[in-house]
Amino acid sequence: MEKIVIKIKRFNGEREWFQEYTVSVTERTTLIEALMELQGSIDPSLSFRVQCRAAICGTCGVKINGEYHVLACKTKIKEFIKNGIITVEPLSNMKVIKDLVTDHGEFLYKIKDVKGWFEPAEEFQRVYPEDLQKFEKETDCILCGICYSICPAFEIDRDFGGPINFVKVFRFWKDKNDALKDERIVIAEKNHITSCVHCKYCTFSCPKQIPVEQDIMQIEFYGKQKGIIKSSESGGGFSTPFGF
Numbered sequence: 001m002e003k004i005v006i007k008i009k010r011f012n013g014e015r016e017w018f019q020e021y022t023v024s025v026t027e028r029t030t031l032i033e034a035l036m037e038l039q040g041s042i043d044p045s046l047s048f049r050v051q052c053r054a055a056i057c058g059t060c061g062v063k064i065n066g067e068y069h070v071l072a073c074k075t076k077i078k079e080f081i082k083n084g085i086i087t088v089e090p091l092s093n094m095k096v097i098k099d100l101v102t103d104h105g106e107f108l109y110k111i112k113d114v115k116g117w118f119e120p121a122e123e124f125q126r127v128y129p130e131d132l133q134k135f136e137k138e139t140d141c142i143l144c145g146i147c148y149s150i151c152p153a154f155e156i157d158r159d160f161g162g163p164i165n166f167v168k169v170f171r172f173w174k175d176k177n178d179a180l181k182d183e184r185i186v187i188a189e190k191n192h193i194t195s196c197v198h199c200k201y202c203t204f205s206c207p208k209q210i211p212v213e214q215d216i217m218q219i220e221f222y223g224k225q226k227g228i229i230k231s232s233e234s235g236g237g238f239s240t241p242f243g244f
């Protein structure tokens with residue numbers, strides 16, 4: 001056991017401040033275990049979200065040391081301690097409700113804007129393993145919002161649909177039994193997919209290793225080839241291996 005300091009950004013609806021707590025951790029202690037211990041033994045007023053503790057429900061996202069956006073239940077605290085301290089803040093790009101609890105409403109409502117659900121085609125086609133492979137990874141999305149939190153595109157465009165929602169577009173666009181087909185690309189364009197600056201932060205941070213930026217790139221590339229998305233609208237002037 002080792003004593004470390006957890007510095008947490010607090011918010012009570014009126015003001016925000018950083019508060020430091022000393023807790024004992026081992027090599028295996030996860031951030032969520034430390035927060036639960038802290039809340040149970042030191043400060044019951046601290047708020048954070050937790051449910052499954054197994055990287056499945058997607059509720060426990062937080063930001064640590066100002067740069068890593070992670071699931072608290074999947075993160076071993078010792079790996080992020082610097083000079084005996086770890087800093088924990090709520091996710092970015094969404095409203096803070098209290099302490100580490102953020103409002104996931106913004107990105108969840110945007111799922112509606114992109115029709116992020118299956119629309120069955122009239123005739124069902126048999127599905128083979130190679131069909132599933134095209135979007136299998138994207139079905140792992142747990143709606144944690146970590147990609148949404150880390151995305152810099154919101155600095156220039158608050159109406160950007162966000163990486164999480166373009167993962168949904170990709171997943172159903174690749175499904176041969178989905179009825180919307182190219183309408184999904186039109187929807188992506190309407191939700192400002194070209195505001196993506198292709199930094200890949202979403203891909204590197206996704207706890208489910210979904211190739212988020214690559215999915216966005218594929219949608220944009222296809223949309224531009226088909227004339228659905230205008231080439232001149234490419235986000236931030238970023239140049240891609242495809243030359244658009």
Ligand code: SF4
Nearest residue numbers: 151196197199200202
């Ligand atoms: S690659 Fe695009 S969607 Fe992903 S974090 Fe960067 S700007 Fe956002």
Ligand code: SF4
Nearest residue numbers: 141142144145147206
């Ligand atoms: S794509 Fe990854 S980071 Fe984004 S919401 Fe889904 S699981 Fe979370």
Ligand code: FES
Nearest residue numbers: 051053058060073
């Ligand atoms: S508590 Fe469910 S993903 Fe962390």
